[in-house]
Amino acid sequence: MKILVIQLRQLGDLILTTPLFSRLLELNHDLYILTEKLGFDLLKNDPVLSDKIIISSNSVLNELITIKKIRKEKFDVIIDCMSNLRTATICKFSGTQSFAFNKSWRKYFYTNLLDYEDRGYSAYDKLQFLKIFNDDCDKLQFRIFSSDSDDKKVETFLEKNKIKNLITISITHKRQTRRWPDSYYIELADMLKQDGFDLVFTAAKSEYHYVENALKLSKYNHFFYRDSSVGELVSLIKRALLHIGNDSAPKHIAVALGIPSFTIFGASNPKGWHPPNNLLHDYIQLGIVCQPCSKKECEKPNCLLELKPKQVYAKLKNFMENLWVQ
Known part of the structure; x- marks a missing residue:
């Protein structure tokens, strides 16, 4: 599957999302990441993901450009690890099925909502998105690199x-x-x-x-x-x-x-x-x-x-x- 994972910021949150990236790559998915400039600075040294990063910035014009890029890529699945109004709007107009954790307001923006289970450590929480693919891996394999x-x-x-x-x-x-x-x-x-x-x-x-x-x-x-x-x-x-x-x-x-x-x-x-x-x-x-x-x-x-x-x-x-x- 061709998958887009959204984690715009903060740097720590993005690091805690990388075990999800690792597992999706292990499952042989074609993975792309939507993040901000600082996130790009973290991921640009990743030997697998360096050329699969879409950079988003918080302005109306740039968000429209981002949505256009996403629609052009024709992703099979979008996983939104942030699920705020900004990222929800991106998913709403992405033209593909999107997933987020369940909250009442999110039903107006996402095609699929997952029940959230509090697993404590944030990196484990994010691995719950693997349920989309009937996978229950809980291995924390982080991905950060230097050049x-x-x-x-x-x-x-x-x-x-x-x-x-x-x-x-x-x-x-x-x-x-x-x-x-x-x-x-x-x-x-x-x-x-x-x-x-x-x-x-x-x-x-x-x-x-x-x-x-x-x-x-x-x-x-x-x-x-x-x-x-x-x-x-x-x-x-x-x-x-x-x-x-x-x-x-x-x-x-x-x-x-x-x-x-x-x-x-x-x-x-x-x-x-x-x-x-x-x-x-x-x-x-x-x-x-x-x-x-x-x-x-x-x-x-x-x-x-x-x-x-x-x-x-x-x-x-x-x-x-x-x-x-x-």
């Missing part, structure tokens, strides 16, 4: 700075309720530096100023990998001993690559965004009564403010010690 040029640039950076015991750390998040304070991260990084690790901070270009200001608080010289493409971020993390950060895309990259990760959770729910029963990955969450919540902003995010660096360091060190023993 040779990405690898060369990262290797040059590591060699130039004589970085050996690499830990990547991502302290940013666009949502305040998922962003542990920068001063706390710096205190944690300083403790790990004393333990002999080389900390490399990462950030998107729009977040450079935030990280640069945070690094001014440090007692030590840490590294900051600037000008990073998505492929370079993948290349950097796959060379790390460990990734530390908020519940954001770099954490999902680490999980996809099989690199140990430690996540600091605020408002978001680890059930949906953390791989279960996996000894390579651990997290900490304060566990106050209002967690988890769906707030993007909070006047006083105590779930993050009251989670102190020494408390995080203690659990992180225990995780690392168990990890190295294994």
Whole structure:
């Protein structure tokens, strides 16, 4: 079958959709992906999917062009992993059968609705679309790649700075309720530096100023990998001993690559965004009564403010010690 899967954004959500891509390819389907520019940056190094990506942008004219492209391709099935009004409209006018999880309003846009089963981790949720093909696979085979040029640039950076015991750390998040304070991260990084690790901070270009200001608080010289493409971020993390950060895309990259990760959770729910029963990955969450919540902003995010660096360091060190023993 010729199949289109829609996952426009966010980068982490797209990464968690790649096990669905892998299984559809294993079943010998002709797979295409509809995503935005950042999604293309993630998938362009995929040896199978690189020339099967349709890029969408959020404007009326561009959406009309996208619908025209989709109709021209004559897909057998469209799977919408987002199912918002924008993607529902694309499916409505696609001219082919489309699938989404069942909600009452969606019956006006999709030809087929599937009953949703809460499987916890988002990557498992997305595999439910395999029921369309009478397949019940629950294997998480992620697909993310870096290019040779990405690898060369990262290797040059590591060699130039004589970085050996690499830990990547991502302290940013666009949502305040998922962003542990920068001063706390710096205190944690300083403790790990004393333990002999080389900390490399990462950030998107729009977040450079935030990280640069945070690094001014440090007692030590840490590294900051600037000008990073998505492929370079993948290349950097796959060379790390460990990734530390908020519940954001770099954490999902680490999980996809099989690199140990430690996540600091605020408002978001680890059930949906953390791989279960996996000894390579651990997290900490304060566990106050209002967690988890769906707030993007909070006047006083105590779930993050009251989670102190020494408390995080203690659990992180225990995780690392168990990890190295294994």
